[in-house]
Amino acid sequence: MQPANLIPLLVVLIAIAFALGYAxxxxxxxxxxxxxxxxxxxxxxxxxxxxxxxxxxxxILACWLGFEGKVIQTLIVGSLPDDLRPESAGEASLxxxxxxxxxxxxxxxxxxxxxxxxxxxxLTALREDSKLxxxxxxxxxxxxxxxxxxxxxxxxxxxxEKFETTLRRIFFACAAVAILTTVGIVFSVIFETIRFxxxxxxxxxxxxxxxxxxxxxxxxxxxAEGAFGMIPLFVGTLLISAIAMxxxxxxxxxSAIYLSEYATxxxxxxxxxxxxxxxxxxxxxxxxxxxxxxxxxITDLAAALGLxxxxxxxxxxxxxxxxxxxxxxxxxxxxxxxxxxxxxxxGSLALGATQxxxxxxxxxxxxxxxxxxxxxLAVSRAIGETMIVVMAAGLAANLTANPLDAVTTVTxxxxxxxxxxxxxxxxxxxxxxxxxxMLFIVTLVLNIxxxxxxRKYREQYD
Amino acid sequence: xxxPTSQAEIVRQSLKRRYRKERRFRAYGIAAIAVALxxxxxxFTDIISKGYTGFLKTTVTLEVTLDQDLMYxxxxxxxxALRMADFKAPLLAALQKxxxxxxxxxxxxxxxxxxxxxxxxxELKDAxxxxxxxxxxxxxxxxxxxDDVDVYVKHKGDTTYSIKLSERQxxxxxxxxxxxxxENSFNDVFFSHGDSREPGNAGVLGAMVGSLLTMLVTLFLxxxxxxxxxxxxxxxxxxxxxTDFIEVNINNLAAVPSIIFGLLGLAIxxxxxxxxxxxxxxxxxxxxxxxxxxxxxxxxxxxxxxxxSIREAxxxxxxxxxxVVLHHVLPLALPGMLTGSIIGMAQALGETAxxxxxxxxxxxxxxxxxxxxxxxxxxxQIFLWAGSPELGFIERASAAIMVLLTFLISMxxxxxxLRKRLERxx
Numbered sequence: 094m095q096p097a098n099l100i101p102l103l104v105v106l107i108a109i110a111f112a113l114g115y116a117x118x119x120x121x122x123x124x125x126x127x128x129x130x131x132x133x134x135x136x137x138x139x140x141x142x143x144x145x146x147x148x149x150x151x152x153i154l155a156c157w158l159g160f161e162g163k164v165i166q167t168l169i170v171g172s173l174p175d176d177l178r179p180e181s182a183g184e185a186s187l188x189x190x191x192x193x194x195x196x197x198x199x200x201x202x203x204x205x206x207x208x209x210x211x212x213x214x215x216l217t218a219l220r221e222d223s224k225l226x227x228x229x230x231x232x233x234x235x236x237x238x239x240x241x242x243x244x245x246x247x248x249x250x251x252x253x254e255k256f257e258t259t260l261r262r263i264f265f266a267c268a269a270v271a272i273l274t275t276v277g278i279v280f281s282v283i284f285e286t287i288r289f290x291x292x293x294x295x296x297x298x299x300x301x302x303x304x305x306x307x308x309x310x311x312x313x314x315x316x317a318e319g320a321f322g323m324i325p326l327f328v329g330t331l332l333i334s335a336i337a338m339x340x341x342x343x344x345x346x347x348s349a350i351y352l353s354e355y356a357t358x359x360x361x362x363x364x365x366x367x368x369x370x371x372x373x374x375x376x377x378x379x380x381x382x383x384x385x386x387x388x389x390x391i392t393d394l395a396a397a398l399g400l401x402x403x404x405x406x407x408x409x410x411x412x413x414x415x416x417x418x419x420x421x422x423x424x425x426x427x428x429x430x431x432x433x434x435x436x437x438x439x440g441s442l443a444l445g446a447t448q449x450x451x452x453x454x455x456x457x458x459x460x461x462x463x464x465x466x467x468x469x470l471a472v473s474r475a476i477g478e479t480m481i482v483v484m485a486a487g488l489a490a491n492l493t494a495n496p497l498d499a500v501t502t503v504t505x506x507x508x509x510x511x512x513x514x515x516x517x518x519x520x521x522x523x524x525x526x527x528x529x530x531m532l533f534i535v536t537l538v539l540n541i542x543x544x545x546x547x548r549k550y551r552e553q554y555d
Numbered sequence: 556x557x558x559p560t561s562q563a564e565i566v567r568q569s570l571k572r573r574y575r576k577e578r579r580f581r582a583y584g585i586a587a588i589a590v591a592l593x594x595x596x597x598x599f600t601d602i603i604s605k606g607y608t609g610f611l612k613t614t615v616t617l618e619v620t621l622d623q624d625l626m627y628x629x630x631x632x633x634x635x636a637l638r639m640a641d642f643k644a645p646l647l648a649a650l651q652k653x654x655x656x657x658x659x660x661x662x663x664x665x666x667x668x669x670x671x672x673x674x675x676x677x678e679l680k681d682a683x684x685x686x687x688x689x690x691x692x693x694x695x696x697x698x699x700x701x702d703d704v705d706v707y708v709k710h711k712g713d714t715t716y717s718i719k720l721s722e723r724q725x726x727x728x729x730x731x732x733x734x735x736x737x738e739n740s741f742n743d744v745f746f747s748h749g750d751s752r753e754p755g756n757a758g759v760l761g762a763m764v765g766s767l768l769t770m771l772v773t774l775f776l777x778x779x780x781x782x783x784x785x786x787x788x789x790x791x792x793x794x795x796x797x798t799d800f801i802e803v804n805i806n807n808l809a810a811v812p813s814i815i816f817g818l819l820g821l822a823i824x825x826x827x828x829x830x831x832x833x834x835x836x837x838x839x840x841x842x843x844x845x846x847x848x849x850x851x852x853x854x855x856x857x858x859x860x861x862x863x864s865i866r867e868a869x870x871x872x873x874x875x876x877x878x879v880v881l882h883h884v885l886p887l888a889l890p891g892m893l894t895g896s897i898i899g900m901a902q903a904l905g906e907t908a909x910x911x912x913x914x915x916x917x918x919x920x921x922x923x924x925x926x927x928x929x930x931x932x933x934x935x936q937i938f939l940w941a942g943s944p945e946l947g948f949i950e951r952a953s954a955a956i957m958v959l960l961t962f963l964i965s966m967x968x969x970x971x972x973l974r975k976r977l978e979r980x981x
Contacts, residue, residue, distance in 0.1 A: 097926050162829030257877040261791055267783035268792070271804045271851070274844050278815055281822030344587045351584025364588055371595055373967055375905025377934040378602070378956050381941045385949065386601050416594040423591075447573055449580035470810060477812020479908035480934075484941060504814050504908070511821065511912050529818040533811065540810040 096158055099228060103154070103235060107147040110239035114142030117246050125248060133253035138246045141256050146239030148259075150231045157227045165219050172215060174208050192216055282533060285526030292520045293321045298527060300324065304490035304501075306510060306521045321524055323531065325490040329407070329500030333482060334475035336411025336496055337418055342468060344415075345422025352423070353430045354452060372420035380484030383413035388485055395497055402497040405487035411496065414481050418471050425467030429460045432551060463550040469543035473536040479504040503528050602960075606953025608709045612742040612755065613700040615671050615731070617649040620693045621683070631687035642676035643668065646698075653736050654727045666724050670731075672699040672755050699744070699755045700737055702947045704728055708737060709950075716946055745954065749920045750936065754947025757940075759955050761922045765835060765915075765930030766904060768923060772839020773846060773903050778896050780843075781850030782885075785892070788851070789858040790880050809848035816845045817909030825913060832914030836926045841909050846899040853895020857888040890977030897970040901963050907934040933959045 118138035122128045128135055169192060170178070170185055179185035188209070194200040195213035202210040246252075290298070301322015348368065352361050388409035395402035402408070433456050441451040457464075487499030488509060510525035623629060625648065628640035650657075650667045657663045675698040683690060700708070703719040707728055710716040720728060731737040749761030784805075792798040820841035824830045830837050861884050869879040910916075915931050916939065923930035931939070933955060940952035 095925065095927075159828045159830075162831065163827070164829075166829050253875065257875060260877060261787070264783045264787035264791060267780045268787040268801050268851075270780055270784065270844075270847065271801055271808060274808055274819070274847070275804050277823050277844075278811070278819050281819045282815075285822065344590050347584050347587030348591055351581070351588060355581055355584060364592070367595060368588075368591055371591065373901065373905075373963060374598065375907070375934055375959065375963070377905070377907045377937050377941075378598075378960070381937065381952060381956060382598055382601060384941065385605070416591075416598075419591050419594070447577040449577045450573070452580070473810060473812075477814065479812065479814045480938070483908075483911075484938065504812070507814060507818070508908070508911055511818075512914075512916055526818065526822070529815060533815050536810065536812055536815075537807060540807055544806055 095224075096154065096227075099154065099231060103147060103150055103231065106150075106232070106235045106239065107143045110146035110235075110243065111139045111143040113239070113243055114139035114246060117243055118252075121246060121248055131248045132251045133256075137252035137256050138250075141252045141259075142239055142242040142246065144256065144259055145242030146235050149238050150235035153234055154227070154231050157223075157230070161223050161227070165216065165223060168219060169212055169216055173212060177206070177208050196220075278533060282526050282530040285523050286530045289520065289523035289527045292523065297321060298323055298524075302492055304506070306506070306524050319520060321520065323503070323528065325492040326501060326503050326506055326528070328492055328494070329486070329490065330476055330502040330504075332407050332494060332496065332500055333411045333414060333486060333502060334472060336408060337414035337475045338468070338472060340412055340415025341418035341422050341471060345419045345471075346426050346464065348419070349423040349426035349430060350452060353427055354448060354456075368420045368423055371416065372424075374417075376417065376478065376480035377484070379413050379417050380480040380482075383409050383481055383485035387413055391497075400497060403487065403499040405485065405499040406497045407486065407500045408496040410482050410485040413485065414475055414478055417478070417481065418474060421474060422467060422471050425470065426460075426464050429463030429467060429547075429550070430456060432463065433459045460550075462546050466543040466546035466550065469539050469546070473539035473543070476539075477504065477532060477536050479508060483508050503532050507532070602953050602956050606950060606955075606957050609950040609952075609954025609957075610742050610745065611709065611739045612744055613705040613708050613737060613739055614697045615650075615700050615704075615737050616695065616697045617646070617736070618652065618693055619645050619649045619679070619696050621645055621679075621690050622648075623691055628683075628690065631683045631690040637680060637684060640680075642679045646671060646675055646679065653731060653734065657727070663723075666721060666727075669701055669720075669724060670704050670728065670737075672701050672753060674699060674753065674756050702754050702945065704737065705755055706946050708732060708739065710946075742954075745951065749922050750918060750931070750939070751920060754945055754951055757948070757951055759933065759936060759951075759958055761919060762931050762933045762936035762955070763958070764922050765919075766932040768835035768926055768930060769838040769842065769932055770900060770904060772836055772926065773842045774896075774900060776839065776843040777846050777850055777899070781847050781896065781899075782854050782892055784847075784851050785854030785858060786880060786885070789855050790876070790884070805848050805851055809852060812908075813845055813906055814908040814912065816841050817912030819844065820909060820913045831927065831929075833917045833919075833929045833931070834927050835923065835930050837913050838910050838915055838930075838932065839926075841913060842903040842906060845906065845909065846903045849899040849902065850892075850896050853898070854888070854892040857891025857895065858884060860891060861887045887979070890973060890979075893977075894970045894974045897966055897973070901966040901970075904966070905934055905959065905963060907938055910935055911938070933962075 115135050115138070118131060118135040119128065122131045122135070125131075131138070166189055169189065173179075173188070177188070179188050191200065191205060192209055192212045193216065195202050195205055195210060196216045202213065205213075298321050301320060302324045303320040303322050304325050305320045348364075352364060356364065388404060388406060391406055391409050391412075392402045392404055395406075437455055437459060438451060441455040442448070446454070482502045482505050486502060486505055488501055488505065489499055490501050490506075491498055493500060507525045507528050510521055510528075622645060625644045626640045626642065628636055630636060647664055647667055650670060651659075654667060657667050678698055679696070682694075682696065699705075703724075706716055707718050707720045707725060710718075718725070728737060744756060745758045747760055748756060748758030751757040788798070788801065788805075792801075820837060824837050824840060825832055865883050865887065866879050869883045870876075874882065910932060915935050917929060917931065918939075919929050919931050937952050937955045937959065940948040940955065943949070943952075
């Protein structure tokens with residue numbers, strides 16, 4: 094049975110367990126003289142039976158789905174004859190994809206060696222078996238769990254307390270998912286990064302000034318040695334982010350100031366949601382706009398001015414990214430400016446300062462730490478932004494500060510290296526994880542500093 | 556001290572300057588807002604002007620005589636014969652009837668053939684398969700025009716589009732448009748097909764279904780987990796190091812670049828657990844992890860806004876802590892949680908980068924029919940089409956953006972409406 098159908102079945106089983114548990118607790122209470130002689134309300138006995146029925150079964154289901162693929166793969170690879178057995182992880186994934194293509198019918202069994210075709214039939218059989226076993230196991234566990242809990246319903250058991258304890262543990266587990274995610278991120282990048290540094294020295298990666306990630310197909314190939322120096326990527330990322338901030342900071346900040354200090358309630362009510370619309374536009378749409386409208390426009394404009402601009406200029410990506418970040422800067426600054434106590438404002442105005450003088454000389458200095466925090470968050474946004482640069486920035490790693498040249502960024506390289514087929518232990522793929530780790534560390538540090546600054550600032554006036 | 560009149564004079568003079576500064580400052584603010592709004596307007600007009608033609612299809616309506624001799628087909632019920640039959644000949648003959656000046660020379664015939672989509676022969680075959688009795692009769696049938704004709708008819712005279720049709724074909728096309736043989740109509744193909752190699756035959760249905768399946772996985776995982784986590788952190792968590800650590804984690808995860816979640820999905824779900832690539836389940840799991848912080852943060856805010864008096868009243872009549880939360884706090888906080896989740900889902904719906912890494916960029920023609928079926932999603936489909944050199948795909952990418960934005964705007968509008976409707980102020 095498909096897992097998608099198994100879940101509704103499980104829900105039905107849980108409902109049955111609940112109903113039976115409810116009936117039994119009432120039945121047990123009846124000879125005692127009504128449910129007030131039970132330790133808990135019948136609902137809690139029933140809920141406990143439902144939990145016993147559902148929780149173990151769901152856990153088993155999740156584990157099965159998680160490990161099924163890997164176990165089947167290992168079994169299939171293990172059953173291959175010796176001469177076909179893959180030597181490296183890359184070869185294994187190639188053979189496995191061939192087998193699964195044959196099994197799914199995308200590749201005719203006539204075109205592959207006999208053992209592969211056999212493995213494909215075995216794969217189909219294993220998948221069927223696994224599905225059957227999973228269904229049986231999950232249903233048996235659910236029925237058994239429900240039945241046991243049903244048996245254990247007794248008037249002297251405080252079902253409510255037990256139910257609430259379990260529920261609280263479930264709530265805790267859900268909160269712990271956040272920790273698990275962070276751990277998962279760290280682990281998923283760290284191992285590959287360590288393996289990458291086995292192949293490429295860390296100093297070359299951190300300080301090398303040339304980036305051309307390729308692995309040789311033939312040993313004597315020209316340019317077989319890939320270069321993995323991340324400096325050009327970092328410079329490119331910083332260049333595009335800097336252009337973005339040049340657009341976003343003044344526009345975002347000034348519109349926040351205008352909206353919070355000058356605008357009437359009506360103007361604010363109209364303009365604010367419109368600005369927020371900019372934040373809601375998906376990045377792929379910005380990328381489309383940057384690549385197909387802004388970039389050609391900039392090339393034409395530069396040509397009209399007698400300048401040479403690349404079709405994938407950093408300026409196009411940066412400008413559009415700046416537009417994307419405007420609402421981010423403006424809403425963060427808005428919060429910060431509004432948090433400055435009214436007494437400061439009133440004091441300054443009472444001394445005869447104009448509104449702009451109050452803003453520039455009193456509120457802005459008071460709000461500065463908060464605004465800096467917001468800008469740092471925006472920078473981390475810009476560094477990690479992917480789709481705009483993937484679509485509008487180039488692939489060539491030029492070490493330049495000219496905004497009309499094409500540059501590439503860390504995120505662009507991660508996407509280029511990892512999209513499509515890849516072998517899992519080539520320096521090329523591993524490099525993507527190393528770049529991901531750099532990106533994670535940089536954005537993490539920026540975020541921690543920014544959040545710290547913002548919190549410090551809030552405490553000052555709270 | 557100077558005398559008071561000159562003091563007032565100095566103030567009056569400087570006042571002028573200060574007021575000028577004040578006006579300038581205000582003008583900067585207005586200019587900033589104008590720039591932002593101009594960007595918004597440019598973005599939307601650009602996409603609409605590029606994409607509205609994507610909602611139109613160009614069709615050629617022909618009187619096709621399904622002549623047995625011409626097609627080398629005796630019996631349309633015979634599958635093998637049907638496969639071998641010549642479907643181009645009746646099409647060309649029908650076109651020839653509409654364009655009498657085309658000679659029977661090879662070049663002219665090729666130019667004629669270039670007017671209809673290369674899928675036209677397939678359509679003809681499918682029609683015969685569906686109803687073998689039409690063999691030998693004359694049928695009025697509508698085919699998609701070729702992409703070059705499509706671009707020419709829609710953007711004639713627009714210099715930003717390069718017209719690939721030859722002079723001769725352009726003349727014929729004009730003539731056919733005048734006759735009403737070639738016409739534009741609502742592009743139902745766009746909403747009923749998956750991706751295709753030919754723009755005319757490509758649609759967003761596959762991507763829409765893929766997005767729906769992915770979003771279902773995301774919603775059914777992230778909403779319960781997010782709400783449960785928020786309840787734990789707000790109501791039950793003891794003040795200790797672990798709780799602090801969880802909180803720091805959530806705040807940081809909210810700001811981690813989305814592509815990092817793609818790396819996580821690739822390394823953990825695909826390489827470690829061996830889950831298949833490019834399926835909605837894995838996409839949904841990755842997006843779940845990505846939206847979870849947003850949902851937790853907004854759910855916590857919703858729980859915080861429930862006044863303590865409600866909790867105290869419930870506790871006062873003997874409710875347990877869990878009963879207070881489940882019976883009183885949660886129902887009151889639910890509207891706020893819902894709005895937060897809808898906004899989180901809207902974010903997930905527009906997300907592209909992490910899905911690229913877990914392989915949802917494959918070229919998939921079929922509409923996915925399950926959570927474990929290869930699929931793509933709307934934003935990725937837009938990305939794929941935008942990268943294509945063919946003008947027809949650019950047009951469709953813009954049209955797909957409009958579809959995506961329609962979904963996003965309606966989701967956000969729903970969130971705002973729910974907030975207005977259900978929010979209670981104490």
